[in-house]
Amino acid sequence: xxxxxxxxxxxxxxxxxxxxxxxxxxxxxxxxxxxxxxxxxxxxxxxxxxxxxxxxxxxxxxxxxxxxxxxxxxxxxxxxxxxxxxxxxxxxxxxxxxxxxxxxxxxxxxxxxxxxxxxxxxxxxxxxxxxxxxxxxxxxxxxxxxxxxxxxxxxxxxxxxxxxxxxxxxxxxxxxxxxxxxxxxxxxxxxxxxxxxxxxxxxxxxxxxxxxxxxxxxxxxxxxxxxxxxxxxxxxxxxxxxxxxxxxxxxxxxxxxxxxxxxxxxxxxxxxxxxx
Numbered sequence: 001x002x003x004x005x006x007x008x009x010x011x012x013x014x015x016x017x018x019x020x021x022x023x024x025x026x027x028x029x030x031x032x033x034x035x036x037x038x039x040x041x042x043x044x045x046x047x048x049x050x051x052x053x054x055x056x057x058x059x060x061x062x063x064x065x066x067x068x069x070x071x072x073x074x075x076x077x078x079x080x081x082x083x084x085x086x087x088x089x090x091x092x093x094x095x096x097x098x099x100x101x102x103x104x105x106x107x108x109x110x111x112x113x114x115x116x117x118x119x120x121x122x123x124x125x126x127x128x129x130x131x132x133x134x135x136x137x138x139x140x141x142x143x144x145x146x147x148x149x150x151x152x153x154x155x156x157x158x159x160x161x162x163x164x165x166x167x168x169x170x171x172x173x174x175x176x177x178x179x180x181x182x183x184x185x186x187x188x189x190x191x192x193x194x195x196x197x198x199x200x201x202x203x204x205x206x207x208x209x210x211x212x213x214x215x216x217x218x219x220x221x222x223x224x225x226x227x228x229x230x231x232x233x234x235x236x237x238x239x240x241x242x243x244x245x246x247x248x249x250x251x252x253x254x255x256x257x258x259x260x261x262x263x264x265x266x267x268x269x270x271x272x273x274x275x276x
Contacts, residue, residue, distance in 0.1 A: 068094065075212065099170065116153060118258050
């Protein structure tokens with residue numbers, strides 16, 4: 001199933017998105033920030049609901065994580081383009097939940113940086129509480145997937161400022177909907193095409209098969225040390241092709257359009273604008 005959270009007249013609501021992403025059915029179910037934790041049971045269309053064409057302007061982040069974990073250097077090609085070795089343990093950082101943004105919208109240039117970069121990532125959405133558990137329980141805690149664009153201020157990427165480098169306004173768009181594990185099982189999530197374009201130019205073109213730590217292993221390793229709960233998100237790292245990997249680096253500028261797509265999960269789109 002593909003579940004989107006959209007802006008409605010009476011507040012956010014859930015819709016069921018068609019497998020091809022072209023239409024949705026309204027459910028009549030309210031979608032507050034903690035909707036996934038509410039344990040609603042089976043979700044179905046409202047009585048008399050008819051297919052409506054997807055309106056990207058209505059899309060909200062499908063979940064609102066209380067804990068948003070980022071993973072560094074988790075793709076072999078991305079580590080190679082930065083001249084760094086693959087880690088024995090996943091390098092982790094916490095992303096600012098206030099950086100969360102809808103799947104389609106604008107991205108303001110950050111006033112403290114001149115090196116805005118892009119990173120296409122697979123996002124794991126947690127569906128049930130998990131902590132200090134077995135590998136099997138970690139996998140069972142995965143509700144599904146979102147596309148994440150982990151915008152980064154490269155000139156602030158240092159251990160002591162990494163959270164700041166990832167935490168500016170609208171720098172964490174996710175979506176376009178939650179694709180549940182019944183539609184894309186955990187066994188398939190480790191082999192999905194992942195791409196990013198800048199102004200129509202394909203910059204990142206890879207597969208999640210290049211990940212160093214797979215989705216279930218990441219949940220297990222993270223949950224050994226910190227509790228995760230419904231609606232939390234893990235951004236699993238980015239493949240090669242980010243702006244930092246070019247010579248000279250190719251940073252984003254005002255007017256650029258960034259599109260991010262993962263096969264079967266959907267596409268994000270942001271346009272870079274001046275900081276107001």
